[in-house]
Amino acid sequence: MKNPVGATQCRVALTALLCGTLALTAAGCNRSPSGGEASGGAKIAIVTRDFTNPYWAALRDGAEAEGKKQGVEVTVQAGSSETDSTGENTKISTLAAQDYDCFGVVPVNATNVITPLVPVAKKNIPILNLDTQIDADASKAAGVSYASFIGSDNLSAGQQAGAALMADMGGKGEVAVLQGIAGEQNGINRLKGFTDATQGKLQIVATQPADYDQNLALTVTGDLLRAHPNITGIFAANDTMGLGAAQAVKNAGKTGVVSIISVDGITAALQAVKDGTLSGTISQYPYAEGQMAVQACINLVAKKSVPERVVAPIHLIDKSNVDEAIASFPQPFEPYDNPVTGGK
Structure with a gap:
C-alpha cells in the first residue's frame, strides 16, 4: 500500500519546484530590452535646472518616455530657474533620502550639486553627470564620482555655429556674442569654439552674458545694437537668448540684415x-540625451558597463533641413551612434 503522507509531500515539493521555475522564467522574460533590471525594478532620479526652458523640458520628456518604454520608474525634477542652484540642491537632497537606484544630475555650475550628492555617493549609488561638466577635483575631494558624463560636445557646437554664421555673413563683419550664465562651462566651451572658428575673419565687438534668458537677451541685444550700429551678426549661446535677440533685431528694423545663430534646437527656434528670423540653430537633441541617461542607469543598475563619456548628437539646422527637423522633433532627424546601447 502506498504511503499517502509521502505522496502528499512529493506533490508539495513538485508544486514548489514548478512554481520556482515559472517565477524564474517570468523574471527572465520581464527584463528590459537593454538588459537592465526587471520591469519596475529600477528607480531612477534625474534633476535638471528648470522646466521653463524648453531644452530641459525636452530632456525630461525623453527620460520619462524611455522609462515608460523600458518599464522602469523615472522621476525628473528641477529648480525654478536657470540659476536656481539652491532649489536644485534641495531637490537632490530630498531624492537622496529616498530609495533610488541611480541618479542623473545637470548642475547649474561646476560645483553646486556636489554637496547634496555626497549621501548618494556614500551609498554607492551610481551617478551620471548630465549635459554640464561638474568639477572633477572638487568632486574627488568630497568623495563623489560619476559613472559617466552624457552630454553634447559644446566646443564643436560653438565651432559649427561660427562656421554657419560666417557663411551667412559672407565671411566678414562685426559680431556680438550673447553668453549664458557667467562662469558656466557649456557657455565657456561654446564661446571658445565660436572664437576659434571665426578668429581673424569676424570681428567680435561685444560679449555679454544674458543668463540663457529670453527677456534679458532682448534687452541686452537692443543695447548692443544701439552701441554698435554696424553689427551684422549675433551668436547666442542658446536658443532662448537667440529668440530674444531676434525680437530685438526686429524691433530695430534689421531683420534680414543681422544674421543670428543660436544653440539647442528647441521648437520655437526651429x-x-x-x-527666417533665425539664420540657424545647432540642435543638441536633449530628448535623446534624456533617453540615453535612462538607458545608462538601467545598465548600471544591472552591473553592466557604460562608457565614461557619451557624446549626444548635434546638428546644424538651417533653411535647407528645417522642415525635416520639425517633422521628426523631438527626435534627431538623422541616425546617430548611441554608445550606451551600441546601436543607432
Missing part, C-alpha cells in the same frame, strides 16, 4: 529658422 520655427524661427523656418520663418
Whole structure:
C-alpha cells in the first residue's frame, strides 16, 4: 500500500519546484530590452535646472518616455530657474533620502550639486553627470564620482555655429556674442569654439552674458545694437537668448540684415529658422540625451558597463533641413551612434 503522507509531500515539493521555475522564467522574460533590471525594478532620479526652458523640458520628456518604454520608474525634477542652484540642491537632497537606484544630475555650475550628492555617493549609488561638466577635483575631494558624463560636445557646437554664421555673413563683419550664465562651462566651451572658428575673419565687438534668458537677451541685444550700429551678426549661446535677440533685431528694423545663430534646437527656434528670423540653430537633441541617461542607469543598475563619456548628437539646422527637423522633433532627424546601447 502506498504511503499517502509521502505522496502528499512529493506533490508539495513538485508544486514548489514548478512554481520556482515559472517565477524564474517570468523574471527572465520581464527584463528590459537593454538588459537592465526587471520591469519596475529600477528607480531612477534625474534633476535638471528648470522646466521653463524648453531644452530641459525636452530632456525630461525623453527620460520619462524611455522609462515608460523600458518599464522602469523615472522621476525628473528641477529648480525654478536657470540659476536656481539652491532649489536644485534641495531637490537632490530630498531624492537622496529616498530609495533610488541611480541618479542623473545637470548642475547649474561646476560645483553646486556636489554637496547634496555626497549621501548618494556614500551609498554607492551610481551617478551620471548630465549635459554640464561638474568639477572633477572638487568632486574627488568630497568623495563623489560619476559613472559617466552624457552630454553634447559644446566646443564643436560653438565651432559649427561660427562656421554657419560666417557663411551667412559672407565671411566678414562685426559680431556680438550673447553668453549664458557667467562662469558656466557649456557657455565657456561654446564661446571658445565660436572664437576659434571665426578668429581673424569676424570681428567680435561685444560679449555679454544674458543668463540663457529670453527677456534679458532682448534687452541686452537692443543695447548692443544701439552701441554698435554696424553689427551684422549675433551668436547666442542658446536658443532662448537667440529668440530674444531676434525680437530685438526686429524691433530695430534689421531683420534680414543681422544674421543670428543660436544653440539647442528647441521648437520655437526651429520655427524661427523656418520663418527666417533665425539664420540657424545647432540642435543638441536633449530628448535623446534624456533617453540615453535612462538607458545608462538601467545598465548600471544591472552591473553592466557604460562608457565614461557619451557624446549626444548635434546638428546644424538651417533653411535647407528645417522642415525635416520639425517633422521628426523631438527626435534627431538623422541616425546617430548611441554608445550606451551600441546601436543607432
